[in-house]
Amino acid sequence: MWLLLLMICVMPFEQSPYLMIADSFLGIFQDFTVIKALGLVGCGWALLRLASGNTDEEGILTSLQAKLFVSFFAGVIVSSLLSGSGFLIVSKYLAFLFFLPFVLVSVKTQDDLRRVLYAMAGTLILIFPYAYRQSLRFGDRLGVGLSETNYFAANLVLVLPLAFAIALQQRTPGGRRMWLLGSGVLLLEIFLTSSRGGFLGLLAAGMVFVTRRRGFGAAFTLAAAMIAAIVVLPTDLGQRALATIGGAEPPPGLEQSNMAHTALFWAGFRMIAAAPLWGVGPFNFKSLSGYYSGLDISFMAHNTYLEVAAELGIPVFVIFVSLLLVALGAFGRASRLHGSPEAEELAGWGEGLRAGFVGFAVAGTFISAEYEKYFWVVIFLSIVVDRLIRRREAVAAAAADVPATEPTAALAPTR
Numbered sequence: 566m567w568l569l570l571l572m573i574c575v576m577p578f579e580q581s582p583y584l585m586i587a588d589s590f591l592g593i594f595q596d597f598t599v600i601k602a603l604g605l606v607g608c609g610w611a612l613l614r615l616a617s618g619n620t621d622e623e624g625i626l627t628s629l630q631a632k633l634f635v636s637f638f639a640g641v642i643v644s645s646l647l648s649g650s651g652f653l654i655v656s657k658y659l660a661f662l663f664f665l666p667f668v669l670v671s672v673k674t675q676d677d678l679r680r681v682l683y684a685m686a687g688t689l690i691l692i693f694p695y696a697y698r699q700s701l702r703f704g705d706r707l708g709v710g711l712s713e714t715n716y717f718a719a720n721l722v723l724v725l726p727l728a729f730a731i732a733l734q735q736r737t738p739g740g741r742r743m744w745l746l747g748s749g750v751l752l753l754e755i756f757l758t759s760s761r762g763g764f765l766g767l768l769a770a771g772m773v774f775v776t777r778r779r780g781f782g783a784a785f786t787l788a789a790a791m792i793a794a795i796v797v798l799p800t801d802l803g804q805r806a807l808a809t810i811g812g813a814e815p816p817p818g819l820e821q822s823n824m825a826h827t828a829l830f831w832a833g834f835r836m837i838a839a840a841p842l843w844g845v846g847p848f849n850f851k852s853l854s855g856y857y858s859g860l861d862i863s864f865m866a867h868n869t870y871l872e873v874a875a876e877l878g879i880p881v882f883v884i885f886v887s888l889l890l891v892a893l894g895a896f897g898r899a900s901r902l903h904g905s906p907e908a909e910e911l912a913g914w915g916e917g918l919r920a921g922f923v924g925f926a927v928a929g930t931f932i933s934a935e936y937e938k939y940f941w942v943v944i945f946l947s948i949v950v951d952r953l954i955r956r957r958e959a960v961a962a963a964a965a966d967v968p969a970t971e972p973t974a975a976l977a978p979t980r
Contacts, residue, residue, distance in 0.1 A: 566680065568610070569671040572603040573684045576938050577692055577720070580712055594656050600938070601660055607667035614670055625666050628948040630895070633888040638662050640881030641847050648846030655847055661941045668945040675907060678949055682914055685939065686728040689721055690747040693754055700757070706801065707757035718755055718763025719928035720939045723921040725751040725767070726774045730917030734910055759801040762931025767791070770924025777900065777916055825860060826867055826931075832858035833866050836875035844878035850933075869929035885935075892947035893922055899950050902957070911953060918943060918950070 578584060579600050590597035594605075615625065626632060641658050644650070672678055692711070699710030708717030728751055732744030755763050768791060772784040795802050835857045836845050845853055850872050851863045858864075866872035874882040899915025902908040922943060925934070934940055 566671050566677055568603060568607050569667060570680060570684045572600055572607065573681065573942065574688045575600055575603070577688060577711060577717075579938070594660065604660060604664050604667060607671070608663035611666040611670035615666065623952060625669055628951060629891050630888060630944065630948045630951075631665060631669075633884055633891060634665065634944070635662075637881060637884045637888060640877055640884060644843045644877045644881060645847050647843040648840070648849065650846035650849055657848070657936055664938075664941065665945055668942065669948060672946065672949045675911060675953055678914070678946065678953070679910075681942075681946065682727060682918075683731065685942065686724045686731060686747070686751075689724050689754070690728065690750050693750050696754065697757070706759045707754055708760075713932075714758045715760045715762055715928075715932045716934065716937060718758040718760035719766060719925050719932055719934055720937065721751050721755045721758070722763055722766040722770055722924040722928055723939055723943065725755070726770050726920035726924070727914065727917035729774070730913040734913050756795075756802055760928075760931075761802070762928045764791075764795065764802060765931075766924035766926075766928030768924075769927040770920045773923045774916065774920035777920075825862075825864060828858040828860055829854060829864055829866055830868065830871065833868065833871035833875045837879065840878065842878045842880065844874070844876045844881070847876050850876050865933045867932055869932065869934045872933045873935055888944065889922075889926060892944050893919060895947040895951045895954075896922060898954055902954070908957060911950070911957075915950060918946070 575584065579598055584599040585596070586599060586602060587597045589595050590601070590605075594601055626635060638655075638658055638661075641655050645655050672681055696707055696711050696717070700707045703709045706714045708714035711717060712720075725748060728744060729748045732741055732748055735741040735744055752767075755767055768788050771787050771791065775787050776784040832854055833850070836850065836853065839845065839857075851865045854860060854863050854866075866875065870882070870886070873885050877885075896915045896919035900912050900919055902912040902915070925940060925943075928934070
């Protein structure tokens, strides 16, 4: 468990040169970092526990999410072979395949899940001073020098509703104030990234979270207030958003960025039309983008779904979307739990994870997010959430089936 927590806390710093170990490991894992090393150690530990039978958990591949992920990974390999990309290019997905057993063996109980969720939210809260220092150092939006700003914003959107749900669960005023302050820090970070995709993801996440608690009216009121805030407040995000719809003078480079995004969008559909079944090959969108878009510079798709469909083909794309929907369904089921304090706690986490997952999915239409580690952590945690729900249902069913105590022979009435 502690190895997994360390890995989660280090994830936002993966691009730091201080965490780089080697250009590759065994010729398989490219850009071998401390995080990948921790993942390999964790996977080895998990497989040893499974092989020794020293775990009472369900099998790794018993869940629908795990089966879909393995099918997705198999599709990556097929696409790589048929497109001539070569096997090494799939090492990014191979790392996630090794990460799956590590998560499932480490996170077995609700207490384990609590530690992981607190670590995810807490890390992105506490990282703010360093992220802000890097922003000042490079003279750019928040996230530069740490990660790419739009990717950083998407991860912030993923955990913000969770942090707010955790705040509402705190039993002490001090604890609640601390987590509410942390939620405010995450919100400030999203605004400082000036990410338009991140802001749309934030709108979606906020509306999903508020709709569950207050209804559609409150959700649309929140959305209107947030839109008004970026228009009224003198933020770079407001300027970029207004410039996108033609309401303000665009900052330097924004118009060129919009044109590139449009060209890449249509280039993605041309790639899908050229190879609809197995795609152009994993990680090949960028190298082929110039040919299909006419741009002088090669770019990634900046759209998760379009890139997956173009690189891996429509069948694998369907598997990928199915995996997202199944994970989202697990969080939705958890959010409907009620009864004991433990059930209410799990329901709050499910509500926060569902809203953040929706927000991340929306932000993913503006970035190529299929390689983001926080995203896959949440996917794999949906399996844990499903297992905890089934255990509660089994306990409740067992309690309901206990027959009433019959009188013993000594206490039976006599004639």
